[in-house]
Amino acid sequence: MRLHRVRLRDFRGVHDREVSLAEHGVTVLQGDNEVGKTSTLVALDLLFDAADSSRRAEIRAAQPAGVDAGPEVEAEVSTGPYRFVYRKRWLRRPRTELHVTAPAPEQLTGADAHARVTAILDETMDRALWRGLRVEQNSVVGQADLGGQDALTRALDRAASGPGVARADPSVDDxxxxxxxxxxxxxxxxxxxATGELRAAEVRLADAEAEEARCRAALDAVERxxxxxxxxxxxxxALRARKHAHTAEVTGLEDTWAALQSRLREVDAARQHAVLARERADAARERRETRDALIAAAEDEAATAARAAEAVAAHEAEHAAARDERDARRAADTTARARAGEARRAADAAERAVSAARDRAELADLAERLRRVDEAAAGLAVAERALAASTVNADALDELEDLARDVVRAEAARDAAAARVELAVPEDAGELTVVVDGETVVLAPGGSRTLPVAGSRALSLPGVLDVRVTPGLDDAGRDDAVRERSRALAEACEELGVADLDAARAARRDAEDAARRADEHRAALARELAGHGDAPALRAAHDAVRSRLPDDGTPTTPADVTELRAAADTARADAEDAAHRADEADAACRSAEDTVREADTRAAVLAERAAEARHAHTRRLEELDAARVAEPDATLAEAETTRLARARVAEREHEAMAAALADDDPDTVEARVLNARAVAERLSGEGARLERExxxxxxxxxxxxxxxxxxxxxxxxxxxxxxxxxxxxVAxxxxxxxxxxxxxxxxxxxxxxxxxxxxxxxxxRLARIVFGPSLALEIDEDLRITHRTLHGTTVPFGALSSGAQEQLGLCARLACAALVDPSEGVPVVIDDALGHSDPERLARLGAVFTAATSAHGAAQVVVLTCTPERYHGIGAATVVPLAPSRRPGERAASERSGPEVIRGAEDTPAATPGTVLDLPRTHRAG
Amino acid sequence: MRFVHTADWQLGMTRRILGARPPKEAGGLTGEAQARFAEARLDAVRALGRLADAQDAAFVLVCGDVFESNLVGPDVVARACEALGSFRTPVLLLPGNHDPADAACVLRRPDFVRRRPAHVRVLDTPGVHEIVPGVEVVAAPWRSKYPLTDLVGEQLAVLEPAPAGTLRVLAGHGELDVLDPDDDEPARIRRDGVLAALADGRVHYAALGDRHSAWTDAVDDRIRHAGTPEVTDFDEIDPGHVLVVDLDERAARVTTETVGRWRFVRHDAALDTDADLDALDARLAALPDKERTAVRLALVGTLSLRQRSRLDDLLAGHGLAFAAVEVVEQHSDLATVPDDADLHELDLHGFAADAATELFAAAAPAEGTGDAESRDALRLLHRLVGSPR
Incomplete structure (x- = not known):
């Protein structure tokens, strides 16, 4: 396929633009960003792929903003023998027009036109290759998927087969x-x-096998x-036959069995007869044995009576010995008892002696105590009398003492207030005698004496001088007070009957002494009377003791008492010992008594037994006699013998009959009969089972x-x-x-x-232009470059730099374009690639472009770029600058005016490509 | 005395060659020939009944294998009873090896007994049966699938000569020892015994069944196999007839009447050239009554890929008209050898041409045996190339 021109109207930002392309070699479309380069590519894809009724996203995106017009694309294309102009408009007044000019003119519109173009392209062009040889903008130029491209495959096939091998219609193996x-x-x-038909066949086969096996099994079951x-x-x-035979056998057996059974009954009767006779014989024997036992019992009892009498006699001696023993014990007991009485009496006498001695000692003590009581009572009486005589009690004395102190205080007051007379004797003088108020005072040399002057005082140096000192008036008063006090004191003394204070004090002391003595005596009295209450009681005790004592007047001492006590203890011990012996003798005596009593009892028992034995013997003899009267011993013995003989006869008869029966083996016959019956039953069961089955x-x-x-x-x-x-x-x-x-x-x-x-x-060939002559490549069966070898170094494609990958990818595409037959070729479109290549490589890539497109009829290469310098190195390129194509209202003044319409690019292919036409919007198609 | 001698009706029989019931998902009439074949067997019964009525026969004697199996379904039994009820001549049914008088015997089954027309009588007990005054049938029925003695001989041995004025017909089932000299088979009928019985007048005619082909003893023509009234297999000689027997004490006059309408045709052909194919085509085209004809082909020869395709097309085309067309593998030796013309016709290039060449080489019958898979692959290639997308 070759593109001759492409015209866009109201497509994205493009108002109306027509671009003519060089029929061979490289066409570079250069222009700034958003000028509409990529739009051209998009428009071509939509033109070929999308019906005019389509509203898909790319088409809606292609509608220019703000303009009421549908995007429109027109292209002039030659492919295979065809050349046609194809135009489409979407969204607004959709329309499709096709003008085929070669090989035969054809005009189609609408869906017919679209179908026709699709058919032409399918017939003449490898559309996968068209995609594969394109490099999109902004994508790294990588490996193109070339392995499945028929056009390329055919080209390679040609190359591989060598020149000159012509192949007729190569489309057969398509x-x-x-x-x-x-x-x-x-x-x-x-x-x-397995799937589909094969699977269905397998399933059918398996089902059929299963069904066949099922039916065959059922059929086999029926056969069985x-x-x-x-x-x-x-x-x-067979069972019926066996049953018949068996019935005959059973009948015979049953007859035999019936005969045997009657004989069995006879034998049984004989057996019973024998048993009865044997029983009778046994009874006779038993009676005889009873008689024998009776006789024996009588003899036994006689012996027993004799033995009892012997025992009575034997016990008599023992009885007498026991009585003798008892008498001896009784005598011994009496003796012992007498001796014990004597010893007790001796002990009592010794005790009494000890008691008398102790009484005497007590009497002496009591007499002494009585004497001391008397003394104390006398002393107490004296003291109490003295105490009663005393007038000065403690309070009176205290009063006196107070009065006396008042006197002293009055005197002291007086003396303190009174003048003093000091008497002093010089050192050198001799001793001086002074009389003061009648009192002589001797003063030694150097001595002095001071005298208060309370009243009048009289001093006298005998012989020398008398001095009277009289106090003044005040002093006299004080002196009166002293006197007053003194008088009061004197009155009190008088009242008490004492001379003065000292006398009072003495009287007081005497009274206190008497009281103390009285207390001492009372204490003595209490001490002596302890245990007796008062003196009369003590005396009564004393008298009682005295009255007890025989007035032998024998003095006693503690030593005597001790001796007497020892004797008394000895006597007591003897008495106890004798009492003990007496008790033992008594016990022995009682034991002997018991023995005698037991012997008495035994004698009685033995006598009783002997009597009983005699009595029993007597009764047995009576019984025996009665029995003998009824049946004499001889009769019994005869009956026994007779019956035994009869029993033996009966038993022999039975044995003979039983033996005769045993010879006919009734057990076997019975077993056979039973077995025969069981067999019959089993045969019946078998028959039932057979019938059931x-x-x-x-x-x-x-x-x-x-x-x-x-x-x-x-x-x-x-x-x-x-x-x-x-x-x-199917398989x-x-x-x-x-x-x-x-x-x-x-x-x-x-x-x-x-x-x-x-x-x-x-x-x-192409890559060596870029990388030099040492380059070698490895390419796999899917026509992918796997390794690049440069200067002897081999590197995997994926490890190459982005630039190198880009350059190799471009070389591969251009190689492809160069290989593919011109009539089958498709344009290589490169949208702004080679961003990774340096200027040197870019220059060499230019040479690659030239080399790939230089041959006659070489592929068409379209380069879109905004950086034209990248592609300056392409020598033979046709450069088409693109300027913005704006709507009339926004058209820049600088653009040239007047559209130049150039058609029929094939006429002057070298001159017309690279022309951009902005067409006048005077007319809208459709 | 006239009666009709027949045997081996094999009611309830199916034939593999006539196809299976169609799979559920598949359309078409794959099994319809089977149904027509079953109907044809009943038609034969009705036809021989009409014949017996027309010829005023005393009875129809069926010498065994009335039913294909004791375990045929109640539908087969019901239709058989309907067919038997379509005429009035008395019918005597003898249990044979396919329907022996064992515990499962279809002739004693409640569904048969209930539907059995009054003039139909089952000879399931061995011995002499008086049919009409002066006519007796000596029955030797099969009592199990695997008898251990010559059942016919057993009956003849205890038989006294027939009273004067009484005609006796022996009804037996099984191969005569002269026809199948297999010593291991204890149930073979001793021919000498039968001949002796005929000679001394114990019986006057030996009516036999089990052999689907008609047969007459060379020494005494009163020993006969009637054959099946409607064909059942390819190896049967002259089937499709019943015998109308006019019997007296000295001789039997036997007329063969045709009642069967189907044909099982075996054809051996050598195929090496297109002319051979043409001949085969013409031969098949010439066969009459194709809808009631099953063809078994034994083909020998060597064909090219193209010729083989033609053969396949040819057979498929005839298969539509015939009740069945079958190439029997074990008797065929047909090689398909691709030739250069085949290769050229493919008109391939590049690797496809190389692949085709390789397959051709593999398919060529070097050393006698070609690679069947590669031939199939080549034929597929032929088809794919011939039918572009």
């Missing part, structure tokens, strides 16, 4: 593999499981039942007959046969499909491997 795979998918899933019925019939017949089998057979198993089996077999055949056929077809697919795939792989070489040669 999609052959796909159809083979489709065929295979009818039978197997991609994972190899038929055989079982035959067997049952035979068994029943027969009935069951017959029932099953009747049911089976109505089930029509033969028909079912026949149908199942037919179905199985058909299923087997169908399965075989064969499936195997064939797999074989064909496998073979085709294998050969395609092989061919693809052979395609790699020419493709690689072409890619390497």
């Amino acid at each position: 999609g052959l593999i796909e159809r083979a795979a489709e065929e295979l998918r009818r039978y197997r899933t991609p994972s190899g499981r 039942d038929v055989a079982a019925r035959d067997r049952l019939d035979a068994d029943a017949a 027969h009935a069951e089998t017959t029932g099953r057979l009747q049911a089976a007959g109505l089930a029509g198993w033969h028909d079912q089996l026949a149908a199942a077999e037919l179905e199985l046969d058909a299923a087997v055949r169908e399965h075989t056929a 064969r077809r499936a195997a064939a499909a797999r074989r064909l697919h496998e073979t085709l795939t294998r050969h395609r792989e092989r061919v693809r491997r052979s395609y790699v070489a020419p493709f690689r040669a072409q890619v390497e």
Whole structure:
């Protein structure tokens, strides 16, 4: 396919623009951003793909903003033998027009036009390749998916086959593999499981086998039942025969058994007779034995009576000995008792002696105490009298003492207030005698004496001088007071009957002494009278003791008492000892008494026994005599003998009969009879079982007959046969499909491997322009570059720099375009790629473009760019600058006016490409 | 005395070649031939009944295998009774090896007994049966599937010569020892015994069944197999008849009457050229009554891929008209060998051509046996190439 021109109207930002493209080689469409380069590509896709009625997102996005007009695209295209102009408008008044100019003119509109174009493109163009050889804007130029491209494959096929090998109609194998795979998918899933027809056949086969097996099993069961019925019939017949034979045997046995039974009864009667006779013999023997026992008992009892009499006699001696012993014990007891009385009396005398001695001692003590009591009572009386005589009690004395102190105080007051007369004797003078108020005072040399002058005082140096000192008036008063006091004192003394204070004090002391003495005597009295209460009682005690004592006047001493006490103790011990012996003798005596009593009792018992034995013996003898009178001993013995003989006869008879019966073996006969009856029963049971099984089998057979198993089996077999055949056929077809697919795939792989070489040669030719002559590439069967080797270094494609990947990807596409047959080729469209390539590489890429498109009839290459310097290196490029195509109202003044319509690009291909036409909007198509 | 001798009705029989019941999901009439075949067997019964009525026969003697099995369904029994009721000549049914008088015997089954027309009599007990005064039938019925003696011989051994004026017909079922000299089979009918009985007048005619082909003894033509009245298999000789027997004490005059309408045709053909194919085509086209004809083909030869396709188409086309067309594998030796013309016709290029060449090589019958799978693959390739998307 080749694009000759593309016209856009009201498409995105483009108002109306027509671009003509060079038919061969590179066309560079350059322009600023948003000028509508990519829109051209989008418009072409929509033109070919979208029906005019479509409202898909890309179409709605293509409608220009704010304008009531549908986007419209027109393209002039040649492909294969066709050349046509194709125009479409969407959204507003949709329309499709097709004008085919070659090979035959054709005019179509609407859906017919769309269908026709689709058919033409499908017929002549590899649309996958058209997509594969395009580089979109803003995407890294990577590997194109070229492996499945038919046009490329054919080109490579040509290259691989070498020149000169012409192939007729190469379209035959188009999609052959796909159809083979489709065929295979009818039978197997991609994972190899059976599906579709094959699966259905397998299921049918399995079902048919199951059904056939089911029917056959049922039929076999019926066959078995038929055989079982035959067997049952035979068994029943045999059983009837056996039953018949057995009945005869049973009858014979039963007869024998009946005869034997009557004989059995006879034997039984004989046995009973024998038993009876034996019983009678036994009875006679028992009576005889009873008589014998009676005689023996009488003899025994006689012996017993004799033994009892002997025992009585033997006990008599023992009895007498016991009595003697008792008498001896009694005498000993009397003696012991007398001795004990004596000893007790001696002890009592000793006790009394001790008591008398102790009384005497007590009497002496009591006499002494009486004397001391008398003394104390006398002293107490004296003291109490003295006490009673005393007038000065303690209070009176205290009063006197107070009065005396008042006197002294009065005197002191007086003396203190009174003048003093000091008498002093010089040192050198001799001793001086002074009389003061009548009192002589001797003063030593150097001594002095002071005298108060309370009243008048008289001093006298005998012989020398008398001095009277009289106090003044005041002093006299004080002196009166003293006197007053003194008088009061004197009166009090007088009242008390004492001379003065000192006398009073003395009297007081005397009274106190008397009181103390009285207390002492009372204490003595109390002490002595302790235990007796008062003196008369003491005296009474004393008198009592004295009255007890024989007035022998023997003095006693404590030593005597001790001695007497020891003697008394000894006597007491003797008395106790004697009493003890007396008790022992008494006990012995009593024991002997008991023995005598026991002997008495025993004698009585023995006598009783002897009497009883005698009595029993007497009675037994009477019994024996009575029995003998009734039946003499001899009669009894004779009866015993007779009956024993009879019993033996009966027993022998029975034994003989039993032996005769045993010879005929009745046990065996009975066992046989019983067995025969059991056999008959078993045969009946067998017959019942056979009948039951027969009935069951017959029932099953009747049911089976109505089930029509033969028909079912026949149908199942037919179905199985058909299923087997169908399965075989389908399995064969499936195997064939797999074989064909496998073979085709294998050969395609092989061919693809052979395609790699020419493709690689072409890619390497172009890539060496960029990378230098040392470049080598590895390309796989899907025609992908896997490794690049440069200067001997091999690097995986994915590890290459973005720039290198971009350059290799471009080389691969251009190689593709160069390889594909011109009549089948499609334009290579590169939308602003090579952003990763440096200027040096860009320059070399220019050469690549040229090299790829230089051949005659080479592919059409369209480059869209906003950076035209990237593509300056392409020598043979046709450059088409694009300017914004605005609506008339917004058109810039700088743009050239007047559209230039150029059609028929094929006329002057070198001149017309690169022309941009802004068409006047005077007319709208449709 | 005239009677009709027949045997081996095999009512309830199905034939594999006539196809199966159609699978549920599949349409078509795959099993319809089977149904028509079953109907044809009943038609034959009705036809021989009409014949007996028309010929004023004393009775119709069926020598065994009235039913295909004792276990046929009640529908088969009911339809058989209907067919028997369509005429009035008395019918004597002898249990054979397919319907022996064992515990499951269909002739004693309640559904048969209930529906049995009055003129139908079952000879399920061995011995002499008086049919009409002066006519007796000596029955030797099968009592189990696997008898251990010559049942006919057993009956003949205890038989006294027939009273004067009485005609006796022996009714037996089984192969004569001269027809199938298999020593291991104890139930074979001793021909000598039968001949002796005929000679000394114990019986006057030996009516036999079990052999679906008609047969007459070379020594005494009173020993006969009637054959099946409607064909049952490809190997039967002259089936589809009943025998009308006019009997007296000395001889039997036997007329063969046709009642069967179906044919089982076996055809052996050598196929190597297109002419052979043409001949086969013509041969099949020439067969009459195709809807009542089953064809079994034994094909021998070598065909190219294209010829094989033609054969397949040819057989498929005839299969539509015939009751059945079958290529029997075990008797066929048909090789498909692709030739250069086949390869050229494919008109392939590139790897597809290489793949086709490889398959051709594999399919070529080097060493005698070609690779069937590769031939199938080639045929598929043929089809795929011939039917572009």
